[in-house]
Every structure is written in C-alpha cells, then in structure tokens.
Amino acid sequence: MPHVQTVLGPVAPQSLGRIMPHEHLFSLVPGPWLTGGDRDTQIELAVDALQGLIPAGFRTVVDLSPYGVVGRDADGSNVDALREVSRRTGLHIVAGTAVYLESFSPRWALDASLDELTARFIADANVGIGGHGIRAGIFGEQATSLGEITPHEEKCLRAAARASNETGLAISTHTTHGTMALEQIGLLRSEGVDLGRVVIGHMDTHADPSYVRRVLDEGVNIAVDTVGKQVWEFFLGPASSDREEGEFEKRAYFRSDERRADLVAELVAEGHGDRVSLALDLTGAEVWMNPGTHGQTGYSYLARIFLPMLRDRGVSADQCERLVTTNPARILTIETAS
Template structure:
C-alpha cells in the first residue's frame, strides 16, 4: 500500500485530504560554510512557525510538504517539533541543492556514497528523528547541469528507483528540466517519478508541454506571491491543455530565516484554501477537478 511518510507517521490515501506540495518552515540561504551550528533557537522557531502551520490545518490542510533540502539549513528535529506543536503532518526532503549551496562533503563523496545517503534518509529516518524523508529534492541552474549537480541527480535517481521515491527539482528553465529527466531516465527513473518544481517560471508554454509529454509532474507554486490572477490563468490554461493529472499547486510560502532578525517576514499557508480555490471554482472548475489538483495528485506524486 502506498503511503506518505510524515512527521506524524505514515499516511494512506484515505488519511489525507488537501496536501500542500511545496512549502517551507525553515530556510537558510547562507551557504553551508556560512551557516553557524547554533543558527536556530528551536523554541523561537516553534513559537513562530507552529501557529502558521496550525492555521493551515484549521483551513483544511492535512499534510504540508517541507521542501528544504540539505544545504539550505534543513533541521529535521526543528521541523518535527513544529509539526508536533501544530498537529499537522509534515513531509521531509532529502537530496542536495545546487551550487553554491552544495555541502562540502558532497564533493568528496563517491557516487555510491551519495546514493546511500539519500537511501538511508528515505528508509531509516533523518538526523535521528526516526522520520523517513518523503522525497528527494535536487536543483540546477538555468545554464545547465554542473558536474556535481549531475552526480547528485544520478545518485538521486538511483536512490529513487530503490525506494520508489519522487525526485523533485528546483529548476526554472524547461530545457534544463528536460535534460534532467533524460539523465534520470538513463539511471532507470520513470519520468512519472520526476517533478518539475517552479514550472511557472518556464515562460515557454511549449517547454511546459514537453515536460508533461515526457510523463513528468509540473508544479505551479506561486499562489499568494503577488499576482494570483496570473496564477489562476496559468492553472486554467494548463487544465485546458489537458494537464489535470500531472499538475500540482502550492504557495512556496513560509518561512523562518535564521539569518534575519526574528526569522524575517513570512507568508501564510492559507491563500490557496482561502481565496485561490474559490476563484478556481468561480471560474467554472468543478470540485472534482479541484480535488484532483489538491488531494489525489499530491498523494500520487509523493506517496511510495
């Protein structure tokens, strides 16, 4: 039986309602060598972020996928503490982000070491929490895959094949995404287990279509970022193009930034439920399709 691996235990499809597939609770954009070991005050992060997560739960969110990978200040113990305080299940990411946020140890690791690292986090738990990672997060710049990023992607694909996990990539240019899909497929990963994150940044509709035609997932994760009318139009256009069974929608919201006083400014996790989904329905999208986008598709993508 397929399940989502979360901080509050494995969840079957019948246990899940609306899932937010791309959010953050904590992100540190300083490079790994600049991130102090004591960057986070756990009590402060919980006091700051648990109410925002609880608000999402009260609005109908049943699972939040936390997309911060190693290299961007991921702290599984802190994420688990926020989740427990809010009573909302959270999915962890394993993987490695792009340069210059690649941790130093990755450069010295063998390809097998990288694969085993991700596999361990997907099966045995992350950083002593006992909570397995729910998916693999990678990235690449728009100028193409750099050598270390390609090594990480190949290792991610192999770990995903072993575990059934999804590989999601923060990559804005659809041409690079198509290259990533091809590289991952060469390692045995079915394109249906690859997610193009931030697909709204791929301005060329033909490239977005090519990613869908390849069999991968696409994600528009900019709800609540300033122009929801444009975001709504993009979702409607994608539905018209036949992307219903390949599309995810989220905010890319949050988050606590330990480099900023008080964690910096934050955006809520409730715009989707509060205004965006009602706008979709008002535009004529049936509730059944809304449920596919927000319930069935995220579970199918992230469950294993």
C-alpha cells in the same frame, strides 16, 4: 501496504487531506537576526504560521528543504524538530531530502562520490535523514542551475534517481526559473526512473507556456509551486560568503498570479489536471517582496485567494481537489514495504 512516510511514521494515503507539497517550515524569517534562530523559535514560528491551513482542510505539509539551505542544517540535524511541529499542529509533515544548487551545497556533498551520495539518500529513506531517525518521504527538492546542470548537480540528480529506484520514493526537482526541465527528464530517464513518480518543480516561473506543455508531454508531473511569489530575486554567481568585494549581479523577476491561474486553468481544460500540483514555496526571505500575497495571508493564500481564482476561470471544485489532494497524495504514496 501503500503508505506515506511522515516524520511521525507511515500513514494511510487516505488520511492526508489537502496537501501543501513544497514548503520550508524552518525558513519563515529571512535570517537568525532577532533571536539567534534557535530551535524553539523555529518551531514556534512554524506552528503559528501553519494554523491558517487547518480550517481550509489541509492536513499535510511537505518540507522540501535540502541539506544546508532553507532551514535545514548542513547535516540534517534539525530535521527532528519537524516532529514537534507535527505533534503541536496535528498536521502530517513529510520530510524531503536532497542537495540544492552547487553554490549552496555542503562540503560533504561536494566531496561525495555518486555512489556515496546514492547510499546517503537511500539511508535517509530507510534509516533517517543524516542518521537522525526521521525517514524521508520524498527526494527533493533536487536542484539544477539557471540554464545549466553542473557536474555536481548531475551527480546529485543521478543519486536521487538511483535512490528512488531502490526505495520507491518519488522525486521532486527544483528548476531555476523553469530552465533545464527537459534536461532533468532526460537524465532521470537514462537512470530508468518511472517518470510518473517525478515532479518537475517551479514550472510556473517559466515564461513560455508552450515549454511547460512540452515538459508535460514527457510523462512527468509538474508543480505550479510558487503561487503568491509574484516578485523574487535571484543572485548570480557564488554564494554570498564566496563573493569578491564590490559590485555583483542579481536579477529580479515578476510573475503574476493571474497568469499562473490562467496557465493552470488552461492545462486542466486540456486534460492535464491529473499531473499538476500547487504550492506556495513560502520563505521569509521573499515575503517582504510580496506583502499583498504571502505577507498578507501566509499559508492560507492558496485556499483563500488562488483556488477561487481557478474557480473563476472554470476549474470545477472536483478539479481543484485533484490539484491539492489527489495528485500530491499519489506522488507521496510509497508502494514498497515500510
């Protein structure tokens, strides 16, 4: 039967309500500075933060945390804590599985062959992430770098593609500032992936709307999934622990939510509304840079602020529901047997 795999087991797609399809529940503070980042603290923060979703009709959150970053342990061992968050909030939680950018990847992932990584992703879907019993409900966020796809990132994306073909789970990608989206699609197509089961992420961070339309023309779905993250920074080069002493480079970016809303409204008016989804990608590391959006309203920002911005631009109530309910539910629905 068609179902959605949550951390508490399979559920009917009709039960999902509104969906946040790209979040990181155990990355709500910049680091483990105050309490040591212990498990209980992570759970308490997530439970408290999610309360604003429920009055707005949200019933499902997708945690797209890859191995070793944004709150997921390098071996996936803390993924079981998502069960407690689900039980305490009453929300369905779907756990993704993926390997992030090369400079953030765990040693085991860097050393794994394509076949080994494919087998691991398949096991994550069929047995449990990292062998811990929580079955993945989507492959993502599978990442590529700024303006390039490294050999390691290609290996990981191909592994996700092959695992998707085997299990029926959809794929959600990370594009760094919207770059390499077309290259991701070409790679996935070469692996025989159903592009209708692919979500290309962070397309709202690309500066050229015509590029976003070219991506949609390939038959994939896209995510406008950094809503509220109007200011962010990107560190160039290796992870911090591998840097040399002295000056290093980073970039700062600004994308207004007014322009995000313009883009979504335009895409809906052009007939693309059935292939766009919305999310916040809220993490504590960036909340301080966005005090008026994520910092002010947290997870409720999408429903309280951004959806009304879309309505002001002519997006109907039914069209908004497609963006936050119908589209992500279709992506999460697995047709194969559980």
